Amino acid sequence: MFHNIPPAVRERMRYLEEIDAKDRTDGTPKSQRLRQIPPETGKFLALLAASAPRGKVLEVGASGGYSTLWLAIACLERGDTVTTFEILEEKAGRAAETFRQAGVEEAVQLVRGDATELLPGYTEIAFCFLDIEKDLYLACYETVIPRLAAGGLFVADNATSHVEELGEFLERAHADERVDALVVPIGKGLLVCRKA
Numbered sequence: 001m002f003h004n005i006p007p008a009v010r011e012r013m014r015y016l017e018e019i020d021a022k023d024r025t026d027g028t029p030k031s032q033r034l035r036q037i038p039p040e041t042g043k044f045l046a047l048l049a050a051s052a053p054r055g056k057v058l059e060v061g062a063s064g065g066y067s068t069l070w071l072a073i074a075c076l077e078r079g080d081t082v083t084t085f086e087i088l089e090e091k092a093g094r095a096a097e098t099f100r101q102a103g104v105e106e107a108v109q110l111v112r113g114d115a116t117e118l119l120p121g122y123t124e125i126a127f128c129f130l131d132i133e134k135d136l137y138l139a140c141y142e143t144v145i146p147r148l149a150a151g152g153l154f155v156a157d158n159a160t161s162h163v164e165e166l167g168e169f170l171e172r173a174h175a176d177e178r179v180d181a182l183v184v185p186i187g188k189g190l191l192v193c194r195k196a
Contacts, residue, residue: 001050001077002043009069012102013039016066032090034064037131037157041187042070045129048153048192049074049082055126055149060115060140062086065098065108067129072099072107081107083122085115119143131157134165141169145178148195154179160189 016034023033037045049057049071057075062068062084071082086092092112099108111118115132116139128144130137137156144154159170160183170191173181179193 036066052127059084061132065095072104154193159191
């Protein structure tokens with residue numbers, strides 16, 4: 001999978017990595033920054049998504065489309081598509097440009113809107129990656145978990161970098177008998193939950 005990443009995808013990834021690095025040092029306001037995952041987190045997400053059971057692949061928080069590219073790689077291998085949600089129009093526009101430039105439009109469905117309102121319309125979710133404002137994590141979790149397919153995976157970013165903000169959410173996941181939950185120390189920490 002990683003050995004056959006198309007050159008256009010690699011090029012767009014490098015471009016977004018450069019913007020993200022610049023955003024973190026040049027004073028770009030937090031709401032406008034890409035705030036994307038590091039490459040090692042992307043690879044891990046792609047491995048998980050490629051191994052997920054049959055069903056829908058979702059991402060909540062597209063930003064510039066970087067993590068979506070990793071999920072698209074997995075979906076191309078699965079013969080599937082990833083549906084990604086982005087509420088901010090400027091970021092959705094950049095994500096759409098990313099998918100065009102990378103040539104993965106056939107593997108990605110970009111939904112412009114509030115995922116917290118739209119997620120209840122999805123069932124048989126095989127894989128869901130969550131990377132949005134931290135005060136929305138618990139609500140998204142409670143919406144997605146009942147809709148996961150058996151063996152489906154729910155993954156949330158920032159499980160170690162934002163542990164204070166995510167305390168209630170992390171406690172809920174670890175105590176939830178519907179899933180097996182583990183924090184994986186990759187990138188800024190990933191909570192990985194597998195539906196029993």
